[in-house]
Amino acid sequence: MNIKMTHYLYLAATIFFTVYGQLVLKWRMNQISGMPTEFFEKIRFLVFLIFDPWVFSGFFAAFLASLAWMAAISKLELSHAYPFMSLNFVIVLVLSGWILHEPITFQKSLGVAFIVIGTIIVARV
Numbered sequence: 001m002n003i004k005m006t007h008y009l010y011l012a013a014t015i016f017f018t019v020y021g022q023l024v025l026k027w028r029m030n031q032i033s034g035m036p037t038e039f040f041e042k043i044r045f046l047v048f049l050i051f052d053p054w055v056f057s058g059f060f061a062a063f064l065a066s067l068a069w070m071a072a073i074s075k076l077e078l079s080h081a082y083p084f085m086s087l088n089f090v091i092v093l094v095l096s097g098w099i100l101h102e103p104i105t106f107q108k109s110l111g112v113a114f115i116v117i118g119t120i121i122v123a124r125v
Contacts, residue, residue, distance in 0.1 A: 022088075083123065
């Protein structure tokens with residue numbers, strides 16, 4: 001495999017794990033009742049969440065994304081690699097509409113189109 005291609009695989013892994021973490025956390029929060037109003041109830045609620053297997057998998061995905069990100073930026077210039085992280089917005093928008101049934105508005109779609117165009121421009125430089 002081309003060495004340069006592996007650098008982009010690190011970026012892809014970063015994006016994958018980041019998106020997974022965000023989607024699974026939101027999905028789980030939709031299933032669990034909202035944040036309590038009392039301080040100690042909030043603490044108990046948050047501790048409960050830490051030990052929820054799905055929430056934990058989201059945290060673990062964030063950890064894996066961090067490792068992949070460190071690998072990516074060890075091989076690519078930060079100014080080149082970082083704009084690819086904006087693809088998280090694109091993927092989360094599409095998947096949150098599909099999986100979480102969140103509305104995809106014209107404004108969101110237009111914003112994501114600008115993000116994609118910007119990412120393409122930066123990637124070509």
